[in-house]
Amino acid sequence: MKKxxxxxxxxxxxxxxxxxxxxxxxxxxxxxxxxxxxxxxxxSVDQRNAAFRALDAFPALADARVIEAGDATHPLPEGExxxxxxxxxxxxxxxxxxxxxxxxxxxxxxxxxxxxxxSADGKWTSFSVAKSLTSTLVGAxxxxxxxxxxxxxxxxxxPDMRGxxxxxxxxxxxxxxxxxxxxxxxxxxxxxDVARFNEHVPQVEGxxxxxxxxxxxxxxxxxxTRWQYNTGETNLIGVLVREATGKTLADYLxxxxxxxxxxxxxxxxxxxxxxxxxxxxxxxxxTRDMARFGLFALGGGMAGGERVVPEGWFEEATQPAFPxxxxxxxxxxxxxxxxxxxxxxxxxxxxxxxxxxxxxxxIATNSNWRQSTGSNGAGAERNRFYAAVQAAVDARRGREGVxxxxxxEPMVR
Numbered sequence: 001m002k003k004x005x006x007x008x009x010x011x012x013x014x015x016x017x018x019x020x021x022x023x024x025x026x027x028x029x030x031x032x033x034x035x036x037x038x039x040x041x042x043x044s045v046d047q048r049n050a051a052f053r054a055l056d057a058f059p060a061l062a063d064a065r066v067i068e069a070g071d072a073t074h075p076l077p078e079g080e081x082x083x084x085x086x087x088x089x090x091x092x093x094x095x096x097x098x099x100x101x102x103x104x105x106x107x108x109x110x111x112x113x114x115x116x117x118x119s120a121d122g123k124w125t126s127f128s129v130a131k132s133l134t135s136t137l138v139g140a141x142x143x144x145x146x147x148x149x150x151x152x153x154x155x156x157x158x159p160d161m162r163g164x165x166x167x168x169x170x171x172x173x174x175x176x177x178x179x180x181x182x183x184x185x186x187x188x189x190x191x192x193d194v195a196r197f198n199e200h201v202p203q204v205e206g207x208x209x210x211x212x213x214x215x216x217x218x219x220x221x222x223x224x225t226r227w228q229y230n231t232g233e234t235n236l237i238g239v240l241v242r243e244a245t246g247k248t249l250a251d252y253l254x255x256x257x258x259x260x261x262x263x264x265x266x267x268x269x270x271x272x273x274x275x276x277x278x279x280x281x282x283x284x285x286x287t288r289d290m291a292r293f294g295l296f297a298l299g300g301g302m303a304g305g306e307r308v309v310p311e312g313w314f315e316e317a318t319q320p321a322f323p324x325x326x327x328x329x330x331x332x333x334x335x336x337x338x339x340x341x342x343x344x345x346x347x348x349x350x351x352x353x354x355x356x357x358x359x360x361x362x363i364a365t366n367s368n369w370r371q372s373t374g375s376n377g378a379g380a381e382r383n384r385f386y387a388a389v390q391a392a393v394d395a396r397r398g399r400e401g402v403x404x405x406x407x408x409e410p411m412v413r
Contacts, residue, residue, distance in 0.1 A: 041187045041195060041372065045097075048349065048368050049116055053099070055125045056268040056284045064268035064284065065250040065277060067258050074262030074292050079108025082396070087388040089113065096350055096378055099124055099366040100287035103389055104295060106360050109288075111389070116368065123267065124366040126283040126290070127347030130269075131234045133257075133293065134279040135175055135317060135334035137241050137249060139301065139309030140256045146244040147171065157240045160207050164215035171240070173223045174233045175333040176321045180221035181214075183230040187348070187372050193217075197232050198272050209274040210235050227322035227331055231280040234334060235272075238279020249277040260304030261296045263289040281347075287364050294353045294362035318343035318355075327379055328405070338386075340402030348372045354386050358401050359393045 043051065056064035082103060092098070099118040103111035118124065126133075141147045147157070150172040155161045169179045184192040193213075202212035214236055238249055245252055250269045258267065267289065270282035296302075301309035320330025320337040329344075330337035336344045342356040350367025363386060369378045387404040394400045 039190070039195060042190070045368065045370060049097075052125050052349070052366075052368055053118060053122050055270060055282065056123075062282070063271040063275070065248060065271060066254075067250045067267040067269055067283070067285075068254045069263045069266050069289075070259030072262050073264045074295070076104065076288060076291070077108045079105060079110040082110035082389065082392050084111075084388045084392050085395075087385070092381065092385055095381060096365075097368045097370060098350065099368065100364070101385075102287050102291045102364045104291050104362040104364075105393055107295070109291075118366070120286065120288055121265075123265065123284045123286050124351070125270070126285065126345075127281050127349060127351050128231065128234075129290065129345040129347040129351045129353060130279060130281050130283045131231075131334040131347075132297075132345035132353070133253060133283060134234055134238050134241070134249070136297070136301070136309065137252055137256070138171065138175065138237060138333070139313040139317065140252065141241050141244050143308065143310050143313075144245070147241075150175065154236070154240065157244050158211055158236070160211050161215050165217055165219040166215065169223050171237075174237050174240075175317075176224075176227065177230050177233060177331060177334075178224050178227050178322065179230070179233060180219055180223045180225060181217050181230075181233075182220045183217065183228060183232060185229050185231060194231050197235075198278065202274075208239055208276070210239055210272065210276070227324060229324075234280035235278060237334075238277055241279075242276065249279055256308050257293070257296060257303055260306065260308075261292060262304075263292055265289060287366050290353050290366075291362050291364035294355045294364060297353075297355050298357060298360065298362060327383055338404050342386075342404065350374060350378060350382065352382065356390065359390060359397075361389065361393055363389060 040048070055062055082105065093113060093115045097116065099114065099116045101111065101113045102109060114120065138147065151170050154166045154169050154171065154174060165181045166179065169181070173179045185194045186192040187194065189195060197210065197213045200209050200213040202209045204212060214232055241252065242249060265286050267283055267285035269277040272278050297314050301307060301313055317333035318335045318337055319332055322331050324331050332343065336346050338344065341358055342354065344355065345353040349372055350365060350369040352365045354363040365382065371378065373379065374382065383404045390403040
C-alpha cells in the first residue's frame, strides 16, 4: 500500500513539473510570486513585477476576454534614434521601475527601451490607461448610432439606474467625471469605494453588480459643477456601451480598432466578478500596440480607411473640461490634458500613452512604480521625461513649442 501511495505522489510531482515547465517564463514568475488576494492595491513590489506581465494567465487571479488582432499589422519602422541631451535615461528607467518605453515620432520608433526583464513581445497591464480606450468606444457607439447623444441621461441606456443619484447625470458628465455623486478613490483604504466595488454582490437578482453598487451612492454636488476622479463611473460607461451596442467591450474594441488599425498581437481585457470587462482598468497588451493606439488617436480615429469615431471626436475628447490639481493637468473625456494640446492616458503604477499632435509624437510607457499614484515624485519625473522628448523633437525640427510643465491653457466647461 505504501509503495502504491509513493508511486501516486511521484506521478503527481512529475505531472506538476511538466505543467510548470510548460508555462512561459512570465507565467512561471507569477506562479512563484502569486498574490494571496485579488486586490492589486495591496500586493508587494515583487508580486506586481510578476503579475503585471501575466495578469490574465491564471483564472484564479483574474478572468479575461480576448481582444483579437487582425491579419495586417500597422508598421512601426525604425527612425533616426532620438538623443536626449542632459537626460539620464538609464537612471529614469531604474527610478521608475520601468518595464518599457516606446517613443514614436512621425510614425517611426525613435527610442525604445525595456527593463524588468520585459520585452517587446510581452504584454503589460494598462490599469487606467483603459479609461481612454473606453471613452473612445463611446465615440464609436455615437458614430454607429448606438448612442444618440452625450447629453442623454445615463438611465436611458441603464434603466436600473432610475431613481438613483444618477437620474440627472448625462453621458458627458460620466466622461468628464463630473456627476457630483459621492465616491472615495483612496487607494490606501481597503474600505474605499474603489477597493470594494468590484467585489460587490447585487442585492437584486438580474441587476448588474456594478450598477447595483453605483445606484446606492448619494449625491454631493450638482452634475457638471465639480471634478472628482471616479473609476466606478468609467466602469459604468463600459456597462452603458455594452448595453447600447449589444457587444462585449473586448469584441467592440477588436472590431472598431484592434483589427482594422493593425495591432500586432491579441490583447485581453480583465473581467469583473460579474463577467464584464473592467472598463476603467486592465487591458493586457504590448507596449508597441499601446503606442499604436496613440497613433490611432493622433490620426483622428481612422482605422482601415474608415472613420471609427465622429469627425473631430479626439479634438473634443481631449479639450480640458476641469482642472485637476494633479501635475497641472486638466481632464477631458477620460483623457488627461497637457499644455500645447498634448494629452495622455494614464494608469496606476506608471502606465501611459502620451500624445502630442503638434509634434506628431506618441510615447507609451509601462512601469511598476513603487508608489501607485506617483505622488512620491515618479509622476513628476515622467513629466520631465515627456518634456525632454519634446525638447529633443523641437531641436530636430529646429523650432520650439509649448512643453509639459509650462503654463496650461484655461479650462473650459
